[in-house]
Amino acid sequence: MAQKLIFFSTVGPDHNDGAWFPFNQARRASEAGLEVEIFLAGPATGLLREASRSGLVGRPKESLQAITDAKVPIQYSPG
Numbered sequence: 001m002a003q004k005l006i007f008f009s010t011v012g013p014d015h016n017d018g019a020w021f022p023f024n025q026a027r028r029a030s031e032a033g034l035e036v037e038i039f040l041a042g043p044a045t046g047l048l049r050e051a052s053r054s055g056l057v058g059r060p061k062e063s064l065q066a067i068t069d070a071k072v073p074i075q076y077s078p079g
Contacts, residue, residue, distance in 0.1 A: 004035040012043025013052040019044065020060035027063040030070045038067070040076040048076060 007022035007029075026036045046052055056064060067074070 002035065004037055005029050006037045006039055008039045008041070009044040010040075010042040013046045013049070014043070016060070019047055020056075020063060023063040023067055024059060026072055027066045027070075030067070030072055037073045037075065040074065042077070045076045045078065048074070 005026070007026045009019070009022040011019045011021070013019050022038055026038050029036045040047060053064065
């Protein structure tokens with residue numbers, strides 16, 4: 001049976017460091033060869049907005065890029 005780590009977050013972009021924590025952890029797990037997915041709910045869905053992503057610098061920006069390059073699925077609950 002294949003196993004997958006799912007990183008779940010409800011922390012929105014107004015808590016910048018905490019909001020990107022699941023992306024940092026998913027990046028590390030993915031780089032270690034594990035199958036991962038990110039699921040965003042509630043305020044965390046704001047991280048998908050261009051305004052939230054365009055202002056990223058440092059580790060959050062690197063993690064988002066690594067997640068994107070690795071084609072890690074990012075799911076979200078719109079409501």
